[in-house]
Amino acid sequence: MSIPLLDIKALTVEFGTRRGVVDAVRQVSVTVAKGETVGIVGESGSGKSVTSYAVMRILDRAGRIAGGSIVFGGINVGKADERTMRDLRGREMSMIFQNPRAALNPIRSVGRQIEDVLIEHSLATRADAREKAIDVLKAVRINDPESRYHAYPFELSGGMCQRVVIAIALACRPQLLIADEPTTGLDVTTQKAVMDLIRELTAERNMSTLLITHDLGLAAAYCDRIVVMEKGRVVEEADTATLFADPQHPYTRRLLQATPRLDSKVADLLPEEDSRRRTPSARPPGEALLRIQDLVKVFPGKDKGDEYRAVDGLSFEVRCGESLGLVGESGCGKSTTSSMIMRLLDPTSGSIQFNGEDIGAVPGKRFAGHPARAGLQMVFQDPTDSLNPRWSARRSISDPLMRLGNVRGSALRAKVEALAEMVGLPEHLLDRFPHQLSGGQKARVGIARAIALEPKLLILDEPTAALDVSVQAVVLNLLVELRERLGMSYLFISHDLNVVRLLCERVLVMKAGRIVEQGPAEQLLDSPEHPYTRELLAAIPHPPAGMVPSPIRGEPQAMVR
Amino acid sequence: ARNDTLVVVTGTTINSLDIHRSGTNRPSYQVAVNCYDRLLTFGHKQLEDGSFSYDYDNLQPELAESWDVSEDGRTLTFKLRDNARFWDGKPVTAHDVKWSFDRAVTLGGFPTAQMAAGSLEEPEQFEAVDDKTFRIRLPHSSKLTLPDLTTPVAIVINSEVAKAHATDQDPWATEYLHRNPAGSGAFKVERWDSGQQLVYSRNDDWACGPVAKIQRVIIREIPSQSTRRALIERGDVHFSQNIPAKDARELEAAGKVKVVSTPIENCLHVLCTNLNFEPFQDKKVRQAIAYAVPYEAIFNNAAYGRGVSMWGGDSSKPESIAWPQPFPYSQDLEKARALMAESSHADGFSVPLSFDLGQADWAEPTALLIQEALGKIGIKVSLNKVPGANWRTVALVEKSLPLHLENFGGWLNTPDYYFYWAYVKGNLFNSSNYDNKEIAGLVDETLYMAQDDPKYAPNIRRMIEIAIDDVPRIPLYQPSLNVAMQQNTTGYEYWYHRQLDVRPLTLKQD
Amino acid sequence: MSLSSVKNFARHARYVMTENPVTALAALLFLLIVIAAVAGPALVPYDPMATDGGRALQPPSWDHWFGTDHLGRDVFSRVVVATRLDLMISLAAVAIAFVIGSAMGAVAGYFGGWADRITGRLLDTIMAFPLFVLAMGVVAAAGNTIENIVYATAIINLPFYARMARAEVNIRRHAGFVQAARLSGNGDWRILAQHIFPNTLPPMMVQISLNMGWAILNAAGLSFIGLGVRPPTPEWGIMVAEGANFIVSGEWWLAFFPGVALMLAVFTFNLLGDGLRDLVDPQRRT
Amino acid sequence: MVRVPKRLRLVGYRLLQAIPVLIGIVVVSFLLTRALPGDPAVYFAGPAASEESIEQIRVSMGLDRSLPVQFFAYVGDLLRGELGQSISTGQPVLTELTTRLPASLELTGFALLFSIAVAMPLGILAATRPNSWIDHLCRFVVTAGVSLPTFFTGLALVYLFYFLLGWSPAPMGRLDILYLSPPHVTGFYVIDALIDGDFETARAALAQLILPAVTLGLFTLAPIARMTRAAMLQVLEGDFIRTARAAGLSGHKVLYTYALRNAILPVITTLGMVFSFALGANVLVEKVFAWPGIGSYAVEALVVSDYAAVQGFVLSMALLFVILNLLIDVTYTLVDPRLGMED
Numbered sequence A: 001m002s003i004p005l006l007d008i009k010a011l012t013v014e015f016g017t018r019r020g021v022v023d024a025v026r027q028v029s030v031t032v033a034k035g036e037t038v039g040i041v042g043e044s045g046s047g048k049s050v051t052s053y054a055v056m057r058i059l060d061r062a063g064r065i066a067g068g069s070i071v072f073g074g075i076n077v078g079k080a081d082e083r084t085m086r087d088l089r090g091r092e093m094s095m096i097f098q099n100p101r102a103a104l105n106p107i108r109s110v111g112r113q114i115e116d117v118l119i120e121h122s123l124a125t126r127a128d129a130r131e132k133a134i135d136v137l138k139a140v141r142i143n144d145p146e147s148r149y150h151a152y153p154f155e156l157s158g159g160m161c162q163r164v165v166i167a168i169a170l171a172c173r174p175q176l177l178i179a180d181e182p183t184t185g186l187d188v189t190t191q192k193a194v195m196d197l198i199r200e201l202t203a204e205r206n207m208s209t210l211l212i213t214h215d216l217g218l219a220a221a222y223c224d225r226i227v228v229m230e231k232g233r234v235v236e237e238a239d240t241a242t243l244f245a246d247p248q249h250p251y252t253r254r255l256l257q258a259t260p261r262l263d264s265k266v267a268d269l270l271p272e273e274d275s276r277r278r279t280p281s282a283r284p285p286g287e288a289l290l291r292i293q294d295l296v297k298v299f300p301g302k303d304k305g306d307e308y309r310a311v312d313g314l315s316f317e318v319r320c321g322e323s324l325g326l327v328g329e330s331g332c333g334k335s336t337t338s339s340m341i342m343r344l345l346d347p348t349s350g351s352i353q354f355n356g357e358d359i360g361a362v363p364g365k366r367f368a369g370h371p372a373r374a375g376l377q378m379v380f381q382d383p384t385d386s387l388n389p390r391w392s393a394r395r396s397i398s399d400p401l402m403r404l405g406n407v408r409g410s411a412l413r414a415k416v417e418a419l420a421e422m423v424g425l426p427e428h429l430l431d432r433f434p435h436q437l438s439g440g441q442k443a444r445v446g447i448a449r450a451i452a453l454e455p456k457l458l459i460l461d462e463p464t465a466a467l468d469v470s471v472q473a474v475v476l477n478l479l480v481e482l483r484e485r486l487g488m489s490y491l492f493i494s495h496d497l498n499v500v501r502l503l504c505e506r507v508l509v510m511k512a513g514r515i516v517e518q519g520p521a522e523q524l525l526d527s528p529e530h531p532y533t534r535e536l537l538a539a540i541p542h543p544p545a546g547m548v549p550s551p552i553r554g555e556p557q558a559m560v561r
Numbered sequence B: 001a002r003n004d005t006l007v008v009v010t011g012t013t014i015n016s017l018d019i020h021r022s023g024t025n026r027p028s029y030q031v032a033v034n035c036y037d038r039l040l041t042f043g044h045k046q047l048e049d050g051s052f053s054y055d056y057d058n059l060q061p062e063l064a065e066s067w068d069v070s071e072d073g074r075t076l077t078f079k080l081r082d083n084a085r086f087w088d089g090k091p092v093t094a095h096d097v098k099w100s101f102d103r104a105v106t107l108g109g110f111p112t113a114q115m116a117a118g119s120l121e122e123p124e125q126f127e128a129v130d131d132k133t134f135r136i137r138l139p140h141s142s143k144l145t146l147p148d149l150t151t152p153v154a155i156v157i158n159s160e161v162a163k164a165h166a167t168d169q170d171p172w173a174t175e176y177l178h179r180n181p182a183g184s185g186a187f188k189v190e191r192w193d194s195g196q197q198l199v200y201s202r203n204d205d206w207a208c209g210p211v212a213k214i215q216r217v218i219i220r221e222i223p224s225q226s227t228r229r230a231l232i233e234r235g236d237v238h239f240s241q242n243i244p245a246k247d248a249r250e251l252e253a254a255g256k257v258k259v260v261s262t263p264i265e266n267c268l269h270v271l272c273t274n275l276n277f278e279p280f281q282d283k284k285v286r287q288a289i290a291y292a293v294p295y296e297a298i299f300n301n302a303a304y305g306r307g308v309s310m311w312g313g314d315s316s317k318p319e320s321i322a323w324p325q326p327f328p329y330s331q332d333l334e335k336a337r338a339l340m341a342e343s344s345h346a347d348g349f350s351v352p353l354s355f356d357l358g359q360a361d362w363a364e365p366t367a368l369l370i371q372e373a374l375g376k377i378g379i380k381v382s383l384n385k386v387p388g389a390n391w392r393t394v395a396l397v398e399k400s401l402p403l404h405l406e407n408f409g410g411w412l413n414t415p416d417y418y419f420y421w422a423y424v425k426g427n428l429f430n431s432s433n434y435d436n437k438e439i440a441g442l443v444d445e446t447l448y449m450a451q452d453d454p455k456y457a458p459n460i461r462r463m464i465e466i467a468i469d470d471v472p473r474i475p476l477y478q479p480s481l482n483v484a485m486q487q488n489t490t491g492y493e494y495w496y497h498r499q500l501d502v503r504p505l506t507l508k509q510d
Numbered sequence C: 001m002s003l004s005s006v007k008n009f010a011r012h013a014r015y016v017m018t019e020n021p022v023t024a025l026a027a028l029l030f031l032l033i034v035i036a037a038v039a040g041p042a043l044v045p046y047d048p049m050a051t052d053g054g055r056a057l058q059p060p061s062w063d064h065w066f067g068t069d070h071l072g073r074d075v076f077s078r079v080v081v082a083t084r085l086d087l088m089i090s091l092a093a094v095a096i097a098f099v100i101g102s103a104m105g106a107v108a109g110y111f112g113g114w115a116d117r118i119t120g121r122l123l124d125t126i127m128a129f130p131l132f133v134l135a136m137g138v139v140a141a142a143g144n145t146i147e148n149i150v151y152a153t154a155i156i157n158l159p160f161y162a163r164m165a166r167a168e169v170n171i172r173r174h175a176g177f178v179q180a181a182r183l184s185g186n187g188d189w190r191i192l193a194q195h196i197f198p199n200t201l202p203p204m205m206v207q208i209s210l211n212m213g214w215a216i217l218n219a220a221g222l223s224f225i226g227l228g229v230r231p232p233t234p235e236w237g238i239m240v241a242e243g244a245n246f247i248v249s250g251e252w253w254l255a256f257f258p259g260v261a262l263m264l265a266v267f268t269f270n271l272l273g274d275g276l277r278d279l280v281d282p283q284r285r286t
Numbered sequence D: 001m002v003r004v005p006k007r008l009r010l011v012g013y014r015l016l017q018a019i020p021v022l023i024g025i026v027v028v029s030f031l032l033t034r035a036l037p038g039d040p041a042v043y044f045a046g047p048a049a050s051e052e053s054i055e056q057i058r059v060s061m062g063l064d065r066s067l068p069v070q071f072f073a074y075v076g077d078l079l080r081g082e083l084g085q086s087i088s089t090g091q092p093v094l095t096e097l098t099t100r101l102p103a104s105l106e107l108t109g110f111a112l113l114f115s116i117a118v119a120m121p122l123g124i125l126a127a128t129r130p131n132s133w134i135d136h137l138c139r140f141v142v143t144a145g146v147s148l149p150t151f152f153t154g155l156a157l158v159y160l161f162y163f164l165l166g167w168s169p170a171p172m173g174r175l176d177i178l179y180l181s182p183p184h185v186t187g188f189y190v191i192d193a194l195i196d197g198d199f200e201t202a203r204a205a206l207a208q209l210i211l212p213a214v215t216l217g218l219f220t221l222a223p224i225a226r227m228t229r230a231a232m233l234q235v236l237e238g239d240f241i242r243t244a245r246a247a248g249l250s251g252h253k254v255l256y257t258y259a260l261r262n263a264i265l266p267v268i269t270t271l272g273m274v275f276s277f278a279l280g281a282n283v284l285v286e287k288v289f290a291w292p293g294i295g296s297y298a299v300e301a302l303v304v305s306d307y308a309a310v311q312g313f314v315l316s317m318a319l320l321f322v323i324l325n326l327l328i329d330v331t332y333t334l335v336d337p338r339l340g341m342e343d
Ligand SMILES: Nc1ncnc2c1ncn2[C@@H]1O[C@H](COP(=O)(O)OP(=O)(O)OP(=O)(O)O)[C@@H](O)[C@H]1O
Pocket: A015, A016, A017, A022, A023, A024, A025, A042, A043, A044, A045, A046, A047, A048, A049, A050, A051, A060, A062, A063, A214
């Protein structure tokens, strides 16, 4: 290998915070050669982003490069003056971020934003900026670039926005592209399109790429080499193939194992010695618990004729003790459906029968006092959003018990503690506020609250989407266990078919408010019939299959601090 | 040039150029003074401090060249000046006088009331004998009639101009004259920016007196009193009309500007007890209060020594008929307490003391001092500031304020005139609801009586004696009209109407 | 509230103070104001109402730290004694505005629809008056008693709370935790009162502190045009307003000291705002 | 194609919304004036008026009729564009408003310009260095500005800059005595004088404006600076700022073209509020500086229960408020392309 384009040596980054100095990145060394795609993987907070910000030198005011060196194309980034850095940024190396919509200036047309970069780096004059910007838009395969030039970010879809972000990043034909979780928040099909585009463009121009992700599957699919980070350190670095075939570091193995794969079972996600491993036992499905018929939800638009049919004639049933998966891309109406079942939203038409009673007829406003209320509970997609920020975990879990269960005083205390224990939440965390809990912990509080009344039906609306894979592994196993113990039925909503398969016996595939395919999980995923299902499946990046190493050594990682 | 332009600041807004119009406020009277002529005026005299004042005892012709009073005093005949012309060049005729007087007695409100004070009540009384002869017939002779003709309401308006702008709804052209004066006076109104300024320019053809020395006078309205003070002190304006007593004292002490303080004739700042309010029906209570008031402190801290003290008089039997004159009370808390103890309210009572917000500069410290003093004799006083508009209603029309500070001053300088307004039941300034048959009779008898009538003096003395003994109104002091001017500004004269007469003013070239 | 949560709160309060020196300073000043308000009349050297013509308008000296006014009253005593009334005026005005305003706003924001439209127009109507003029009107119409000054101040501050509460409630009404609360069997009113409303407090705290300052300034303005607190009650606003007329004649202390007191109070309230927000914001707890 | 009508409709909707507000204002101002103590008839009748002449005036002013009748008469007059006559100044209310409103607007506008010129840079400065001593200092300075009553600041400034130092012209209203007011075009003296080509008068008018505008401006610094700081802080944390920086845009471009333009929206809202707030505070400033504006007019009118004047004042303010809100909305749609496109 020749001289690397980017050479990070023993990089240490510190943040001055209220509680002293935090080492976010410690002694990290990474090299990227010309034309190479290097992936950095690791769980949330492991220092991936900070490393990349250090390379661009766009750290927060509080952050500072405390040691090591970053050399890019012969320039010492740590020591260069701001002018040099400005020339470097955008022109020699550039960066794209997660959440593309937020990454664009909301009130400036995308064309102008591209022009700004071109003009800043003297690659265009005011006169020809527009033409060149349109060229750039063409390069990222945006159709009808002339009219998109005038578009504002809010007028574009997420995938389009990401293309524009890529266009801005690549406008000046830099040598290095840093992509920090470029596809988080996009749905699987869009993710694939965006990643393919990045791969094509960088290959075309012989650029180097530093791909930052927590998705091992994604890294495996697109990187030549992978660097694994944990708690600010690099724990392992290897060729992609080598890494997956023979991971050295226990952390890498755990990560690998926790990533769901085509053939994994829910218990496989956790190390063998982990006491929380569970295997779902197949149970004979009982009679129908929930029966949905011709459910329709129409959202009124601003004008007549503008109305939007989010759910368009849905019929299905959930049987007692069954887990039913509901998959589909973003915006297909999954959450709307669950809200209607939960009676948070009134359906436009159709019936919802729960335990033989048409609860759809009871207005949502008055459902709070309905006897069926306790039997229907839900775990929300975003654990942070679903907890009252002013309430401690204990109070959040107590709420349904007090309101619907009429439990008070010491009985309440005991019950809450039992629930915490059941979901694996240490008792001392019960008095904390949501912001003092980690994502996994918040998810547990949400689950504890949902199961407090031992509901018959639990809807899980993407309960793990916001979580790291290892946390997801634990939560999934927990859900399996709770189902066994409490005999609940699940309606599990997700856009990740792999996850759904782990938990559910039966799967429904939704598209634009309708069901396009349904059937037993294994069968549906192994031999999908509908093209849409196939498309969904194909878009999921998988780590190379069958490479799972023999039992992981080393201590199981404590999920709970 | 700056030297023939005089700049005056006042704190109040001029709201009309027509004094007869209802709703015209006091500061607007100056337009009548400066832009119109009357039949008669007063001469002037020098006061002890060297300043000049009008002279109530010296009637002088203005538009009238001469006048003649019939034997029975009931027919007054005026001969008008030949050369007197209105601004448009039209000669001033007796018809104009008649029209103007008719207007004043017909329009109602203040002008009518003021005319009535001189027994001028109906148009039938006025007669234009010929172009230059004007006659007034009175129901009875009155010493007040001729002085009343010098007041700002008795102006002569250019009737032709006015009639040209009269309409059926508005036969007296109030809308027109409100904005467009039509007179023969020494100054014309050059412009009037409501709420900002009034600019006079000289009438070079004025016939009723020496043509003014000053070309233009700018009256600027500056509401903030301290800003006005800053302006005069910095020398940016020539004249500041009606300054607070405190400023007068301090500016005089500083010596940079001239300050003239003239005791306002026939005017008193008084503490009024309202006899409709039960405790004040007891004379002992009223006297107790009169002995409790801290006159000295009020005179020093509210009047800043400007004015004439009205307490500590020699005896309760007045020797002179001078009005106002000191009442024989002064602060004596022992006596006050004793009187209270004898009264029907030995245990004291609570009462609100009200004053006009617009008079706060003297009334508020006065009220505070009275509040404190009355507290010492068991009368609990709370203070009540009443905003201007409301003041007239509650204090004078409804007469419903139990205890309040009042500042009536009569334009016509005779004691009976003051008593008529302030001590006779039902009259406007008798806000005490004081009702005394004897005083009412005495006022009736003396109001029109000539001052040299032998019965006059004893009657007046009796009136004052009753007022002293009954004290429905407790005089605090006689206030001064204070003005400040630059050293180069001369010719200022005090007038009973308290408006600035700009006609005699001059600016020394410097 | 259990003992431990009280302790927790105290610890949190200490943390908020030490973290931001400005807040600590404001808290200290606030303490001073409270002390003056509670113990003021007992502490001052002179009777704040006692006049003495002999020593009117004396400049500050050893005997009279802040000088004397035109009636010879001790300005220092008056300034200190005024604290209680001023604090009361601002607290009462803000409390009324806060309670009514935020209740209105919260209901409008939560239920939307007609409730929202009617409150919205009502608030617009109030806001369309220049606020100070509205206060003047109310006091002029109802009479210048302390209660009316408080009501007037409350009325003009009300829209701020209502709008803020409306906006803050509105953004939360579809939040996950609200849906969760509904699943837990909470009715609308309980959700509004227990779940959503407390979350709107932190930004409201800033508004409260700003308004407390304004309330005093408002009273001062009313005094300036003669509609304020009645004499001889010592009140900063009226003292500044009256004293202002003495500035040009050189008796600066009359307006200066109450002015400084007023400024200090407004300042304290303003600066306290951020601290208060931090105090009620559990997100800031660690 | 879709955009323009949507925005237009937004503006139209705003206008519709203003109707109930205007009705509310008419009712409230009517009731408020009738609740005022004091009898305008008595005041109008002048000193020494007799009982019957007061009664006569009461009848002629229509005050003897019942409240609803008076109200409908008032509304009828309004619909005919008749605002009545002010008893305290003796002028038709409409005339007063048209001469005084520009004076107040000129003062308020100038004050806001001053305030913006000081507060926005301070806010930006503070936002780029949060929690530094500069930040604290900015906070301190702007808070100090809002801590003193305007009339006090005004008098203190007059004392210092006019009385002691003599730097400022005499606080005698809009123009010194030496100058004649410029021919009426807009009613704003500075602008009118400039239109007239009379730079001397323009300068003089400007000189008169400085002290009152600064007085008023100081009072409005705090909300603007605070809002600027908060909005800037929030925007600067945004992802797109990071994108812009990562694309190598200069600090200047990032701060102004990217951050400030986004932060300006809440600042505009605040400005709108501050404007109506300042119009209220005007009342006191105008009194100190003898400014012949609408605020001092309102105070006088209120004190003497001048119904027509108070009502006219309130109405014109309400209209101004409606216009202001419309302006803000329009500015919003100009600055923010998202508006009207989503709910
Ligand atoms: N401005 C900051 N101040 C203090 N600490 C910071 C700051 N930015 C980041 N950190 C710390 O640095 C560590 C690494 O953060 P970083 O954003 O690099 O994680 P990451 O690997 O990108 O995680 P994610 O997958 O969640 O994006 C974290 O523990 C974080 O707390």
